[in-house]
Amino acid sequence: MKTQLFISHPDIHRSTTQQFLKATASNEEGINIVHLDEEKEFAVDYHRELIKKADRLILQFPLYWYSCPYSMKKWIDEVLTTHLVIPNQIKELGIVVNVGKKATAYQAGGSERFTLSEFLRPFEAISHILGWKYLSPFVIYQFDYMSEPQKQQMLVDYLRYLTQEDYFSTKAKEDWFIKRANQYAYTTNESINYFEFIQTMKENQDTRLELEWMVKEMKE
Amino acid sequence: MKTQLFISHPDIHRSTTQQFLKATASNEEGINIVHLDEEKEFAVDYHRELIKKADRLILQFPLYWYSCPYSMKKWIDEVLTTHLVIPNQIKELGIVVNVGKKATAYQAGGSERFTLSEFLRPFEAISHILGWKYLSPFVIYQFDYMSEPQKQQMLVDYLRYLTQEDYFSTKAKEDWFIKRANQYAYTTNESINYFEFIQTMKENQDTRLELEWMVKEMKE
Numbered sequence: 001m002k003t004q005l006f007i008s009h010p011d012i013h014r015s016t017t018q019q020f021l022k023a024t025a026s027n028e029e030g031i032n033i034v035h036l037d038e039e040k041e042f043a044v045d046y047h048r049e050l051i052k053k054a055d056r057l058i059l060q061f062p063l064y065w066y067s068c069p070y071s072m073k074k075w076i077d078e079v080l081t082t083h084l085v086i087p088n089q090i091k092e093l094g095i096v097v098n099v100g101k102k103a104t105a106y107q108a109g110g111s112e113r114f115t116l117s118e119f120l121r122p123f124e125a126i127s128h129i130l131g132w133k134y135l136s137p138f139v140i141y142q143f144d145y146m147s148e149p150q151k152q153q154m155l156v157d158y159l160r161y162l163t164q165e166d167y168f169s170t171k172a173k174e175d176w177f178i179k180r181a182n183q184y185a186y187t188t189n190e191s192i193n194y195f196e197f198i199q200t201m202k203e204n205q206d207t208r209l210e211l212e213w214m215v216k217e218m219k220e
Numbered sequence: 221m222k223t224q225l226f227i228s229h230p231d232i233h234r235s236t237t238q239q240f241l242k243a244t245a246s247n248e249e250g251i252n253i254v255h256l257d258e259e260k261e262f263a264v265d266y267h268r269e270l271i272k273k274a275d276r277l278i279l280q281f282p283l284y285w286y287s288c289p290y291s292m293k294k295w296i297d298e299v300l301t302t303h304l305v306i307p308n309q310i311k312e313l314g315i316v317v318n319v320g321k322k323a324t325a326y327q328a329g330g331s332e333r334f335t336l337s338e339f340l341r342p343f344e345a346i347s348h349i350l351g352w353k354y355l356s357p358f359v360i361y362q363f364d365y366m367s368e369p370q371k372q373q374m375l376v377d378y379l380r381y382l383t384q385e386d387y388f389s390t391k392a393k394e395d396w397f398i399k400r401a402n403q404y405a406y407t408t409n410e411s412i413n414y415f416e417f418i419q420t421m422k423e424n425q426d427t428r429l430e431l432e433w434m435v436k437e438m439k440e
Contacts (some may be wrong), residue, residue, distance in 0.1 A: 010297075017265035042230060057322075064296075064297050065296050065297060065300060065342060065346055066291075066341065066346065067254075067287060067293065067342045069297060070290045070294040070296075070297050070321035071290075073285075073287065073288075073289075073290035073293040074290040075288060076284075076285050076290075077230075077284050077285065077290050080285060110346060111349075112349075113337075113345055113348055114341050114344075114345060117340055118338060118341045119342055119345070121286065121334050121338045121339055121341065122285060122286035122287045123341055124333075124334075125286045125332060125333055126285055126286065126337070128333055129331075129332075131248075140392075175254045
């Protein structure tokens with residue numbers, strides 16, 4: 001699966017969140033990264049090619065005044081066109097957004113009044129009009145207040161959001177972890193026994209699939 | 221009442237809608253107009269002064285990909301700051317937005333899926349966080365398909381949106397028309413009898429207020 005990541009941040013070098021995410025995504029195969037603020041004028045045709053080639057598009061930015069920073073809006077205004085609609089082609093759009101307030105602020109009665117689903121409606125509508133499948137946004141709340149284990153967990157979820165096919169399937173999630181563990185098993189010097197982990201994971205998956213099959217049979 | 225109008229449109233000279241609106245607003249006293257796309261870099265302090273001085277702020281733009289064009293977003297990102305919050309000061313924020321689709325497209329099940337209230341949530345939240353009163357957006361649907369009388373009617377409503385104090389009050393609406401008619405009565409060469417119009421308008425207003433008072437008395 002090819003993932004195209006477009007990042008918008010006017011001051012990315014000073015953003016610990018964006019540096020953390022970028023460092024993670026940069027080491028991945030199959031992910032192409034473009035930082036929009038580095039381009040004074042967008043090479044429109046080139047960007048459209050990047051979009052066409054990707055299976056999953058990710059727009060990543062900090063929430064500025066309840067929307068994307070203007071460099072992302074400029075990119076949307078200039079690069080997107082309904083000519084990008086290709087019938088029968090399955091393409092996904094994901095949004096990675098980091099916010100400074102805590103999750104409870106984004107609800108009726110909260111300080112921000114509305115949910116992030118509502119603030120991001122324009123992206124959902126873009127996805128719809130271009131025939132793309134909209135993935136539930138990946139929201140990072142208050143990165144700077146996260147503990148180290150929380151950050152590591154978030155990072156794994158972030159990588160899955162970028163690279164896991166069939167994002168909402170439990171089986172795909174298990175397969176993603178097994179594939180990862182296989183990669184690490186042969187390359188790492190860590191003392192973790194990845195082979196044991198893979199074995200357990202596979203057994204659990206088999207048990208789960210068997211149970212699911214039994215429940216299905218019983219219903220019928 | 222001082223109204224500050226900020227217009228964003230990357231190609232305003234070719235927009236019949238924007239030309240029509242601008243021509244109308246330009247002849248009005250008490251309205252200051254700034255076209256954001258004419259400024260390469262925003263004089264941030266100057267723009268903040270404009271905001272501070274105004275009683276009503278109007279952001280006017282065509283809907284581009286379900287939001288404002290990027291020049292407006294740049295202005296929001298660079299000019300707005302929570303330091304603009306002044307306790308006990310009443311300031312209003314209005315949005316004038318023109319769209320190419322018809323009104324019925326903006327609803328659940330419609331081609332655009334969501335309402336304009338939803339797409340414009342970021343503006344509503346900005347208004348809230350800065351302590352401003354949010355006026356229901358003034359939406360112009362399919363300007364090019366309007367008949368001449370429809371355009372004239374829309375123009376009057378637009379001027380009221382920009383200049384009428386207490387925008388949602390019926391009395392303020394009547395007073396606005398009476399004041400306008402008074403201005404025209406002494407300046408126009410048209411054959412319309414404005415004095416008669418004013419007389420009728422005032423009588424109707426008196427009758428209405430009397431009825432309202434009676435209903436109130438009866439309830440008590």
